[in-house]
Amino acid sequence: MTPPLHTLPITQIAPLIRSRAVASAALVEACLGEIERRGRELNAFTLVAAEAAREAAREADREIAAGRWRGPLHGVPVSIKDLIDQRGLPTTAASRVMAGHVASNDAPCVAALRGAGAVLIGKCNLHEFAYGPTSEDSCFGPPRNPHDPSRTPGGSSGGSAAAVAAGMCAASIGTDTGGSIRIPAAACGVVGLKPTIGELSCGGVIPLCRSLDHIGPLTRSVEDAWIVYRAMAGDPSPSPLDPPFQDGSKSSVRVGIPRRHLLERLDPGVRARFEEALGRLRAAGIVAEDVEIRHAPAAAAVYLHIVLPEASEYHARLLEARPEDYAPAVRLRLEMGRAILAEDYIRATRGRETLRREVDEALNGRDALVLPTLAIPAPPLGAPTVEVDGSSEPTRAALLRLTQIFNLSGSPAISIPCGQTQGLPCGLQIVGHRGRTKDLMALALACERALTPSSAPPPHPDSRRW
Amino acid sequence: MNLHQWLRSSFEDADRRGLSSLKPLLEGFFKGTEELRAADWGDDLAAELLRQATRAGQDLLKGSESRSPR
Numbered sequence: 001m002t003p004p005l006h007t008l009p010i011t012q013i014a015p016l017i018r019s020r021a022v023a024s025a026a027l028v029e030a031c032l033g034e035i036e037r038r039g040r041e042l043n044a045f046t047l048v049a050a051e052a053a054r055e056a057a058r059e060a061d062r063e064i065a066a067g068r069w070r071g072p073l074h075g076v077p078v079s080i081k082d083l084i085d086q087r088g089l090p091t092t093a094a095s096r097v098m099a100g101h102v103a104s105n106d107a108p109c110v111a112a113l114r115g116a117g118a119v120l121i122g123k124c125n126l127h128e129f130a131y132g133p134t135s136e137d138s139c140f141g142p143p144r145n146p147h148d149p150s151r152t153p154g155g156s157s158g159g160s161a162a163a164v165a166a167g168m169c170a171a172s173i174g175t176d177t178g179g180s181i182r183i184p185a186a187a188c189g190v191v192g193l194k195p196t197i198g199e200l201s202c203g204g205v206i207p208l209c210r211s212l213d214h215i216g217p218l219t220r221s222v223e224d225a226w227i228v229y230r231a232m233a234g235d236p237s238p239s240p241l242d243p244p245f246q247d248g249s250k251s252s253v254r255v256g257i258p259r260r261h262l263l264e265r266l267d268p269g270v271r272a273r274f275e276e277a278l279g280r281l282r283a284a285g286i287v288a289e290d291v292e293i294r295h296a297p298a299a300a301a302v303y304l305h306i307v308l309p310e311a312s313e314y315h316a317r318l319l320e321a322r323p324e325d326y327a328p329a330v331r332l333r334l335e336m337g338r339a340i341l342a343e344d345y346i347r348a349t350r351g352r353e354t355l356r357r358e359v360d361e362a363l364n365g366r367d368a369l370v371l372p373t374l375a376i377p378a379p380p381l382g383a384p385t386v387e388v389d390g391s392s393e394p395t396r397a398a399l400l401r402l403t404q405i406f407n408l409s410g411s412p413a414i415s416i417p418c419g420q421t422q423g424l425p426c427g428l429q430i431v432g433h434r435g436r437t438k439d440l441m442a443l444a445l446a447c448e449r450a451l452t453p454s455s456a457p458p459p460h461p462d463s464r465r466w
Numbered sequence: 467m468n469l470h471q472w473l474r475s476s477f478e479d480a481d482r483r484g485l486s487s488l489k490p491l492l493e494g495f496f497k498g499t500e501e502l503r504a505a506d507w508g509d510d511l512a513a514e515l516l517r518q519a520t521r522a523g524q525d526l527l528k529g530s531e532s533r534s535p536r
Contacts, residue, residue, distance in 0.1 A: 332485075339472075
């Protein structure tokens with residue numbers, strides 16, 4: 001049976017749109033239909049720009065018919081986390097604080113997506129001001145996980161991940177300060193990329209922590225993430241990735257597994273899926289060896305002593321003027337940030353340098369680090385704590401535990417699906433060298449194919465098949 | 467300011483501003499800050515200066531011994 005149009009990856013949709021076998025208008029209509037069908041249940045969107053999307057799709061169809069195909073995103077529906085400016089639409093940050101604000105310009109990444117011909121279908125729900133990994137604190141109510149709506153889709157880009165997983169759009173743009181792209185990607189079973197720090201402009205994005213914020217795509221495949229990431233960087237028609245190993249060929253790839261500290265406490269189901277994935281990668285010829293990041297246990301303390309005061313600095317005036325308009329938990333974290341001493345903030349920035357050096361050392365002589373994205377499957381909405389391997393841990397800390405360290409190091413990192421536990425998706429996190437996001441993605445593509453050989457697209461004779 | 471002083475003054479500030487719900491967070495944060503302060507970040511300038519001062523002091527002592535009257 002042919003999968004429904006709105007669930008196909010961009011790499012399969014793009015040739016259909018380009019050849020006019022499928023109209024962008026039909027694809028957008030299919031996505032809007034899915035939003036109509038499950039929108040209320042999943043609460044993934046804060047705003048659906050249905051009429052503007054229909055008009056943009058018709059325009060894309062006209063351009064393509066006239067021979068002006070812009071690249072693989074042309075006519076493809078993409079959503080935007082509602083923390084990012086899209087001209088003429090409200091940027092709400094899922095907060096009452098932002099009531100009445102309408103963006104007068106596109107953020108640079110949104111302008112680049114428009115330039116690549118993407119159809120902007122709506123703004124996605126999130127944790128208020130991106131300040132939490134569960135998406136629970138939103139003035140629109142929480143988005144929900146398509147695999148089990150009683151559970152969080154992760155956060156803070158929870159609506160984005162839910163929308164992509166549910167076929168409401170082909171891709172979404174999220175932000176990631178401690179894991180906010182990778183965490184929801186893993187929780188919802190999609191791909192999420194955080195490029196190298198500073199690689200994509202965060203202009204037009206409401207900051208959470210300027211020194212740790214990243215922006216990047218959530219998609220249904222690694223190749224789709226590559227297409228969207230390159231479009232965001234102003235390259236609407238990128239060369240395909242060249243994976244370092246393929247089915248049947250032996251790999252010379254070496255990866256490090258930061259087993260000590262980072263992998264010591266995992267949900268047993270998550271651990272089982274991770275070890276199975278590692279087994280498959282080893283069978284493909286990857287050499288995997290244990291590495292240690294000595295200060296990894298202090299990463300959470302370093303992260304919090306940087307994020308809290310930087311977030312409080314941005315929000316200081318609004319917090320004074322309208323404290324009651326923040327969600328109570330977000331307000332408390334912002335107030336908490338004001339209590340942190342300057343000497344501890346500076347100490348944490350030195351800690352960040354140490355961790356960055358140690359991550360680089362762990363990567364030295366290796367292509368990547370590989371570990372689970374999340375230590376647990378998506379927890380129930382509203383759970384203050386979770387049980388991890390027999391002990392209780394605050395949900396927020398458990399969700400951030402394996403991702404925040406790579407915001408501190410600025411390394412590019414991607415989450416790809418790697419099976420399920422308790423009917424919920426698990427994610428495999430692959431972390432590369434700073435400034436080498438393309439190499440990371442090529443490796444991620446090879447891993448994706450090794451982990452899900454049945455879903456890998458057949459080789460195409462045309463190397464530029466998009 | 468040591469951490470106990472920090473916690474006490476943060477509690478007082480929270481009370482003054484009617485934010486008693488902040489206290490559990492501050493208590494929780496105490497442990498994280500303790501961890502941050504206790505970690506060996508490897509390139510501690512103050513420690514290096516202390517080591518240098520100690521070495522200089524020892525050299526001075528040695529020098530004064532060698533210059534001592536016979």
